[in-house]
Amino acid sequence: MVARLDQVSKYYGSGESATCALRSVSLEIEEGEFVALVGPSGCGKSSLLHLLAGIDRPTQGSVVVFGQSLAELEDRKLTEMRLGKIGIVFQFFNLLPTLTAVENVELPGLLRGIDPKEARRRAIALLEEVGLGHRSGHRPEQMSGGEMQRVAVARALLLEPGMVLADEPTGNLDSEASRVVIDLFRDLGKRHGATLVLATHSPEVAAASSRIIRMRDGRVLEEAPGKSWDS
Ligand SMILES: Nc1ncnc2c1ncn2[C@@H]1O[C@H](COP(=O)(O)OP(=O)(O)OP(=O)(O)O)[C@@H](O)[C@H]1O
Numbered sequence: 001m002v003a004r005l006d007q008v009s010k011y012y013g014s015g016e017s018a019t020c021a022l023r024s025v026s027l028e029i030e031e032g033e034f035v036a037l038v039g040p041s042g043c044g045k046s047s048l049l050h051l052l053a054g055i056d057r058p059t060q061g062s063v064v065v066f067g068q069s070l071a072e073l074e075d076r077k078l079t080e081m082r083l084g085k086i087g088i089v090f091q092f093f094n095l096l097p098t099l100t101a102v103e104n105v106e107l108p109g110l111l112r113g114i115d116p117k118e119a120r121r122r123a124i125a126l127l128e129e130v131g132l133g134h135r136s137g138h139r140p141e142q143m144s145g146g147e148m149q150r151v152a153v154a155r156a157l158l159l160e161p162g163m164v165l166a167d168e169p170t171g172n173l174d175s176e177a178s179r180v181v182i183d184l185f186r187d188l189g190k191r192h193g194a195t196l197v198l199a200t201h202s203p204e205v206a207a208a209s210s211r212i213i214r215m216r217d218g219r220v221l222e223e224a225p226g227k228s229w230d231s
């Protein structure tokens with residue numbers, strides 16, 4: 001098992017103004033799954049991803065990722081674990097504007113203390129894998145949205161994480177670019193053996209997953225198999 005949430009609740013703020021984002025959510029994510037979190041705006045998808053990523057901590061309940069209880073890890077250890085085992089793709093890419101594509105992709109390797117030559121080699125290989133070998137010297141502003149998103153996917157995979165989390169990775173893309181990114185997630189997930197969890201409003205993305213988790217008002221409503229993981 002890659003991750004397990006047990007009776008997790010998340011409140012933002014406290015007292016009368018507190019917002020409840022997750023209400024007693026329990027779920028397990030197995031190795032190799034491609035999980036799509038779906039549900040209306042505000043239902044708690046991003047909050048759930050943040051807890052899985054260790055970016056945030058639950059108000060109640062336990063989050064265990066790769067056998068580690070996140071509540072017991074101090075902040076520094078949490079950051080270390082995230083950098084090694086979890087790749088994150090955000091909706092707005094979060095690429096550093098002054099760095100080229102290849103520099104953005106190799107950055108997690110440099111932060112991790114990998115030999116810079118090796119980090120560069122991996123970054124170039126990944127950019128080629130996502131079809132952007134010819135854009136490695138471009139800065140984000142010189143790329144299209146779909147290209148930036150693919151750079152962000154490549155970056156998330158640099159340290160060969162066991163789990164990749166993505167928050168609306170196709171939210172800003174047209175349907176053609178979305179398809180490319182979805183196919184990429186599926187292929188790379190299989191090829192690199194990574195478990196994928198992503199939040200999405202797109203029925204096409206959900207249909208590409210192996211399991212759909214439907215949420216509403218901070219609760220998990222139902223879990224259904226996705227359609228075409230093995231196709
Ligand atoms: N930092 C925060 N402070 C206060 N409330 C927050 C915070 N982040 C989220 N919330 C609230 O928690 C609830 C869940 O938000 P969340 O971002 O998880 O929803 P979501 O499903 O990702 O929505 P969307 O599809 O719009 O991205 C919402 O009611 C939101 O207003």
Ligand SMILES: [Mg+2]
Pocket residue numbers: 045046047167199
């Ligand atoms: Mg969200």
